[in-house]
Amino acid sequence: MTVCPHCGGKNLPHATRCVHCGEEMGAFFAFDAQGTPEDENAESQGGSDSISEVLRSLREGDVFEPILGAASESPQEEPTEDESVEPEVTNSEQPSGPEWLRRIRQKAQQEENGTAENRDELSAVDREFNDWIARIREKTQREALNQARAADTAMPADASGTPEWLRKVRALNPQGQDDSTDGAAIGNEADEWEMEWTDERLRALREKALLEEPEIEQTRPGPGPGGEPGLAEEGIVAAAAGAVELPTETRPAEFHNIPDEEEPAESLPAAKALPEVTEPALEPEAEEEETPPSTEPAGEEAPTKIEEETPALEPILEQAGLASGVENLNPVEVTPDEPKPTGDAPSDLMLLRTQKDFAALLKSMIYQEGTHSSPAKATKAEPAGISRFVLAMLLLAALIATLIISPGNVVPSRMPTEAASAFADALGALGAQDQVLLVTDYQAATSTEMELLLPTVLKQLDAQQVTWDVLTTQPSGLWLTEALLEKVDPNNKPSVNYLPGGSFGLVPLANGLGSQTPLGEYASALPQGIQDLRDYDLILLACDSELQARTWMEQVAPWLPPGRIAVVSTMQTAPMLAPYYDSGQIAGYLAGLEDQAGEGAESAYFPARVFQVGLLVLLVLLLLGMIVKADQDTLQQIEKRGEE
Amino acid sequence: MKKGLPIAVAILSGLFVLAGLIFQPYLGPYLGLVLNWAVIVGSMALLVAIASLIIYHARSILTARKGFIFSIVILASFGLSLVGGLWLGVDNPAYLKWVGAIQRPLEVSLLGLVALIMTSAAVQVFRNRGWSPLTVSFGLSAIFFLLIALGLLQTLEVPQIATVIGYIRQLPLVGARGLLIGVAIGAVMMAIRVLLGSERPYSD
Amino acid sequence: MSSLGMADKVAIALVLLALAGQLFFQSARRRAPYSKLRKVNAYQSADLLISAVAEKGRRLVLGIGNNLTDQGASLSGVAGLPLLKAISRRSLFNDQKLQTVSGDGVLACLSQMVTHGAYQNAVAVELFQPGEAVLAGTTRFASLAGLLPEVNHRANGGVILSGQFEGETLLALDLAARKNILVAGSTASLGGQAAFLAGVCNLALGEDYYAPAASLETDPAAAASLRAQDLLRIIIAIALLVGAGLTIAGVL
Structure with a gap:
């Protein structure tokens, strides 16, 4: 664990900000002679060393690592890129070295210790991820040092010892140079440029250089006689990069393929923070898209592999049944001269295969982030949209026509289902001395159907002089029940009680625990004299969801005598109710308009003709769908045979 | 400790509720109390979620995000409902x-x-999914039940047809029971994992 | 309950069997928990969808349903959270952030905690925004109304629905199909499964709904559960057949 220097709170080893006080932890990227946090903020405009910036600095590191290297003090080594990793590993094991490197090692050691302490707490995936991030960081620092050494060696210093790249920077930004030299608080010039560069400083420099690039282009000289690329071709940053023979990178613009106005501003923090001035680089990038990838260095195959794997995803998706929209996922066009990850992993990195896969995936994501991609292709208007509209209109027209033509309420001679008969029997068995609880647990959407079913039932209860109370388990049930009671117009209008807590309130209500609690809230949901649900002779559950029905069966029914619950529900819930009725857990149920029961059920409103026409249309369309599919298959087979 | 405490609370709560249901005569009042806490915590969570939703839409308006007009509608509706309920009372x-x-x-x-x-x-179901046992059985059962729901066959009043219809009506029981058993097994296994502390939906 | 009935005894036996199965498979398969594990097609599709969407730089919407505590408590409400854990770990640094939508207050809070935790584990907690995991609505249709605009978002590349969904979810599925957005889903609800079948969707049936962590290989305990589930299913099927045979024979 890492202790916050501001509040003393404990944080994760990698934490860059304290989770307790929000202050920056600071130490990880703070080196000798580094400015104060305020200075950093001023330079990087609020750039905290968050993970996104670390990732971005990894991506941009190719450009600025030479600058880092110019400040290092070991110019005697000139390792090639491929060889650069090995000596560095050896160096990192030596106790002597720059102060900042020592700190990094210490920090890495602390992190490893901290990780070991939390090893039991973290899951395997977390550990892998944290270790991997730490290794990436360490590796980046090593690579930065190696490339910095190479750049330092390659870039000759003048008589005063000032490197070439530094003179160019100063020539570009005399004011900035004055500022840096005038400020006594920053220190003398040598100290200023010998200090280690933080990611924020590098980014700020890059942004500044890019911002001033148009001006530079007007004044910069043409290419030298020796063909050495001048600033006009490469820019200051590329010139520095060219010293170590890195690919002359023209970074594509950092914009996403989704138009900005579609995106929430804060949902794209990385894109938001990136400078817009990189966009002019798009045109040369587009021109270079035809460059064959054979010019890539041989040792840089990792991202190419990933790119090759990408198209293979679509057959897999097709196989998995996800093919219907794969082609519409906008492909990211990766430019051939895109920077590639450098080299293989250092030999001291013991990576599992999954870790390598993750690393390769993240590498590809890092390098693809911000690459130019073509704007989303306008999808063609779907012919299915028109057919859908036609079908919907057909259905509506049929229903409306039936409503107009039909003689009105037609009561078909329908045979009640077994469950509906049982429900009617349970209802008929109630007498004046019995008490019934109506539980309204349905949505406003299905209230139309429920309010056609329930009134006949409640009217029969009234006719049999049964006392009934009302309980609702959801807030909208308050007004839904009021609307229902208006239709029923009972002799004694019961008050509607609301049970808070949803299903959590049901168990205490069912088994009498509610009255035993010190607060007794559950008992207050029932009328006076009623202790719990067991005091009712029948519970009439009006619900429109199978889950609610199941909840009552699982949470309430076990506490009640068998057959004490009867259900009024929608037609689509019937399949779920059937097993409970079959096993005798519910006394009976009405599901849908067909199953009306109770007083006046025979003459109750049932739009039978409209219902039948709707079903007929559905039946026809279903058959039509099957026929169309069969027809398509036949045509395809004929075409195949024709081709053969 | 930070992660251990929620796990311990979850395990103890689960075990206590189980014990309370089994030994109700002894633990009944305490079980009611614990369930009461659950209601309060659930209600508070709902309030927090609603507050988060309001903040989200308020930010949308302040940053003029695309579609912020709908955020205005949401906040206005919420405000009106809240004020109306507080002023008039929810039983008005x-x-x-x-x-x-x-x-x-x-x-x-x-x-x-x-x-x-x-x-x-x-x-479109057949066009999208093609011919498979699932789609064929779906199509056939849909056709049968649509025909039965039409009620035309019942009007013939033939006893044999009524028997067949009764048999077909029982068929969904088979599938529903199978699915219910499967879902119940899954729920039992998840509950066991929660009680063992290996499933922690409440933690990161 | 003063006395235990036959059903209670059978239930207790099943729970004990499940517990034994869980512990057995958890310990026996400690080294290779996912070896020869049955994979659920819907979650494998979801897995591919996550990768494909990340690869293309599109947005992923995860609906974790409703009804955890509100109208009908069910553990099925939390089944989407393991999936959220797995996805959020993998999509933290995607071009487009994962958008989680829930229809229950507790689920919304839990989803925010899970998402926040994923950022915290990645040492990028400052990137977390509460808007990444939102409450869509407090009722079924309200949450559906909240889900529709998220599905309709132009940046979307995929939608995964895992949780308690009812038949009305067909609206969201249809919208996704019209926008050519890939959908994978799983729900315990019969109505929801019917809607998922009718819509263009890869769906998980029955107890497979509870197996996202096992299929995505993010939780060894979940893998043990899946094996124990299969074992229990076989035992119950055999018991049903034997019971039916004994009933027909007149023994029971």
Whole structure:
């Protein structure tokens, strides 16, 4: 664990900000002679060393690592890129070295210790991820040092010892140079440029250089006689990069393929923070898209592999049944001269295969982030949209026509289902001395159907002089029940009680625990004299969801005598109710308009003709769908045979 | 400790509820109390989620994110409902009618749309999914039950047909029971994992 | 309950069997928990969808349903959270952030905690925004109304629905199909499964709904559960057949 220097709170080893006080932890990227946090903020405009910036600095590191290297003090080594990793590993094991490197090692050691302490707490995936991030960081620092050494060696210093790249920077930004030299608080010039560069400083420099690039282009000289690329071709940053023979990178613009106005501003923090001035680089990038990838260095195959794997995803998706929209996922066009990850992993990195896969995936994501991609292709208007509209209109027209033509309420001679008969029997068995609880647990959407079913039932209860109370388990049930009671117009209008807590309130209500609690809230949901649900002779559950029905069966029914619950529900819930009725857990149920029961059920409103026409249309369309599919298959087979 | 405490609370709560249900005569009052806490915590979580939603939409308005006009509608509706409920009371008939007059048409029209979409889905289901045992059985059962629901066969009043219809009506029981058993097994296994502390939906 | 009935005894036996199965498979398969594990097609599709969407730089919407505590408590409400854990770990640094939508207050809070925790584990907690995991609505249709605009978002590349969904979810599925957005889903609800079948969707049936962590290989305990589930299913099927045979024979 890492202790916050501001509040003393404990944080994760990698934490860059304290989770307790929000202050920056600071130490990880703070080196000798580094400015104060305020200075950093001023330079990087609020750039905290968050993970996104670390990732971005990894991506941009190719450009600025030479600058880092110019400040290092070991110019005697000139390792090639491929060889650069090995000596560095050896160096990192030596106790002597720059102060900042020592700190990094210490920090890495602390992190490893901290990780070991939390090893039991973290899951395997977390550990892998944290270790991997730490290794990436360490590796980046090593690579930065190696490339910095190479750049330092390659870039000759003048008589005063000032490197070439530094003179160019100063020539570009005399004011900035004055500022840096005038400020006594920053220190003398040598100290200023010998200090280690933080990611924020590098980014700020890059942004500044890019911002001033148009001006530079007007004044910069043409290419030298020796063909050495001048600033006009490469820019200051590329010139520095060219010293170590890195690919002359023209970074594509950092914009996403989704138009900005579609995106929430804060949902794209990385894109938001990136400078817009990189966009002019798009045109040369587009021109270079035809460059064959054979010019890539041989040792840089990792991202190419990933790119090759990408198209293979679509057959897999097709196989998995996800093919219907794969082609519409906008492909990211990766430019051939895109920077590639450098080299293989250092030999001291013991990576599992999954870790390598993750690393390769993240590498590809890092390098693809911000690459130019073509704007989303306008999808063609779907012919299915028109057919859908036609079908919907057909259905509506049929229903409306039936409503107009039909003689009105037609009561078909329908045979009640077994469950509906049982429900009617349970209802008929109630007498004046019995008490019934109506539980309204349905949505406003299905209230139309429920309010056609329930009134006949409640009217029969009234006719049999049964006392009934009302309980609702959801807030909208308050007004839904009021609307229902208006239709029923009972002799004694019961008050509607609301049970808070949803299903959590049901168990205490069912088994009498509610009255035993010190607060007794559950008992207050029932009328006076009623202790719990067991005091009712029948519970009439009006619900429109199978889950609610199941909840009552699982949470309430076990506490009640068998057959004490009867259900009024929608037609689509019937399949779920059937097993409970079959096993005798519910006394009976009405599901849908067909199953009306109770007083006046025979003459109750049932739009039978409209219902039948709707079903007929559905039946026809279903058959039509099957026929169309069969027809398509036949045509395809004929075409195949024709081709053969 | 930070992660251990929620796990311990979850395990103890689960075990206590189980014990309370089994040894109800002894632990009944305490079980009621614990369930009462659950209601309070659940209600508070709902309040927190609503507050988060309001902040989200308020930010949308302040940053003029695309579609922020809908955020204004949401916040205005929320504010009006809240003020109305506080001022008039949630049992005020006028307030209830006002809420119902807005909510009911919205939900009913959504359900009506489902019917229309189902119509087109009926046509496209075979085109999208092709011929498979699942789609064929779906198609056949849909046709049978639509025919039965039409009620035309029942009007013939032939006893044999009634028997066949009764048999077909029982068929969904088979599938429903199978699915219910499967879902119940899954729920039992998840509950065991929660009680063992290996499943922690409440933690990161 | 003062006395235990036959059903209670059978239930207790099943729970004990499940517990034994869980412990057995958890310990026996400690080294290779996912070896020869049955994969659920819907979650494998979801897995591919996550990768494909990340690869293309599109947005992923995860609906974790409703009804955890509100109208009908069910553990099925939390089944989407393991999936959220797995996805959020993998999509933290995607071009487009994962958008989680829930229809229950507790689920919304839990989803925020899970998402926040994923950022915290990645040492990028400052990137977390509460808007990444939102409450869509407090009722079924309200949450559906909240889900529709998220599905309709132009940046979307995929939608995964895992949780308690009812038949009206067909609206969201249809919208996704019209926008050519890939959908994978799983729900315990019969109505929801019917809607998922009718819509263009890869769906998980029955107890497979509870197996996202096992299929995505993010939780060894979940893998043990899946094996124990299969074992229990076989035992119950055999018991049903034997019971039916004994009933027909007149023994029971």
